[in-house]
Amino acid sequence: MEAALRGGREPGVGTDAYATLDLALRVGELLLAGGDTAESVDLAMARIARAYGLPHTENNVTLAAVGMSYMPRGDRPPVTAERRVRRRTPNYTRLVAVDGLVREAAAGRLGFQQAKFRLSDIIGRPTAYPGWAQAVALSVLGAAGAVLVGGDGSAALAAFAATILGDRTGAMLGRRGITDFFQMALAAAIGTLVTVLLVATDAPVPSGTVIIGVVIALIPGRALVVSMQDGIAGDLVTGTTRLVEVLFIIIAILSGIGSVTYVAARNGVPISLEHLPTAPTSVAAPQTLGAGAIAASFAVFHLVSRTLLPPVALGGMLAWAVLVEMRGLHLPAAPATAIAATVVGLLGTAYARLAHVPALVCVTPCIAPLMPGTLMYRGMLELTTGRTGPAALVLAEALATALAIGAGVYIGGELLRVARPARRVLRPPRRVRDSRPQ
Structure with a gap:
């Protein structure tokens, strides 16, 4: 990450304008990277700019950089x-801390x-969980995904092993400069290979649930x-770039599955659609608990604070229950999933407002059980x-x-905004006295 200032310090433009822009850009950089x-x-x-004396700024946010311009x-x-964003590593604990800083400043x-020192402290804080805990959380996510689609304890154990093996292999490749595309393809291939070995050895394990659990863990x-x-919000350049990134990751997963x-199949392994689990038609305790475990594991992997894990797990179970009920009404997968995501988006955004945290932190983990792993494998x-x-x-x-x-998550948030609009940019507040560069 690096910063670049363009235009010299011309007479009449105080250094406080540069300091305020620098603070606002650092905040934007952390939020975008998070x-x-x-x-x-x-x-x-x-x-931030309005709070510290720059009421009229033009901002430019893309996937790789944040920019700001002020016309005196x-x-x-x-x-x-x-400021350019060189590395985007989701860190929802930091996201909540920066959001709290912005709220207090506004x-x-x-x-x-105080804001500068607070931001430096946020940057220097250790992550909410160590690296090994994130790796274990991703593997638990894969194991819970296998249970979600009807797998038993042996399938969950196999999915756990396949996920952690693929993740650690991808991490090793990442340290050697291999791109994310090939990391994801190899991780999916390893999960599929475990499934193939289970089928080839006639192991008493529902093999289809294993690979589906791995896929659920890998989908971004x-x-x-x-x-x-x-x-949907109108940031077409950033939205399109992110969507293309997602599509490439999905292509990588499909490539790993398809190649193995x-x-x-060419070597005589009897892999067929018969190995696929059937979609549940009623809410059952093992699958519902698996959905909660998926949501909580997803939250740990993305460094959500411990205090938010219980409501996130409940949100995951709710999302799965709504999906199953909609499928029980013979709705196709896409509209049933959209309805479940809308419910989660509405309730998750409402809870985020009460907890004074970004809605993304509460909503995103809850939709993890809705990922179409079975459809991709089929x-x-x-x-x-x-x-x-x-x-x-x-x-x-x-x-x-x-x-x-x-789309469903966004619609849910918009429905809440219609009923109770969120406050947008505030008027310049009366600031507390402090020393600023002059």
Whole structure:
């Protein structure tokens, strides 16, 4: 990450303008790197600038950079600054802390120097969970995903092993500079290989649930939700870029699954659609608890604070229950998922307002149980057996279901905004006295 200021310090433009822009850009950079939407980043930057004396700024937020320009009154030249985001690592605990800083600054309860020191403290804090806990959480997510689609204890154990093996192998490749695309493809291939070995050895394990659990763990649910929110909100450049990123990751997962299943089928391994689990038609305790475990594991992996884990787990169980009930009414996968995501988006946003945290932190983990892992695996099996037409239809349904998740979450938040609009940019508050650069 780096910062660049363009335009010299011209007479009549105080250094406080540069300091305020720098603070606003650092806030925007942390929010964007932490996984927030372009709309939220833009709003936070505007609130910081307005709170510390720059009421009229033009902001530019893209996936790789945040920029801000201030036009002083009179004949003075504009002040323009930009910070680039080199690495985007979701950290929802930091996201909540920065959001709290913005709220206090906008309310006039935080002086400028206090805000600078507070932001430095947030940056220097250790993560909510160590790295090994994140790896274990992702593997638990895969195991819970296997249970979600009807797997037993042995399937959960196999999915746990396959997920952690794929994740650690991908991390090793990442340290050697291999791109995320090949990391995800290899992780999916390892999960599929475990499934193939279970089928080839006639192991008494529901093999289809294993690979579906791995796929649920690998699908980029956070990026999917944020991309749809950016696109619907009108940030088309950022939303389109995020969506393309999501599609490439999904293609990587499908490539890993397809390559292994094709080789296995050519070598006589009897992989067929019979190994796929059937969709549940009623709410059952094991699957509901599995959905809660998926949501909580997703939250730990994205560094959500411990205090939010219980409501997140409840939200995941609610999302799954609504989905099952909708499928019980014979709704197709995409509209049923959209309804479940809308319910989660509405209630999750309402809870986030009460807890004074960004809605993304409460909502995104809850939609993890809705990921179309079964459809993706079914589509690749159809493709490897030469049934191109049915395969295209199933994969298109999987993509539509994935997009319905992001759209449903946004619609739920908008329904709450219609009933109770959230406060946007505040008027310049009366700041507490502090020392500023002059």
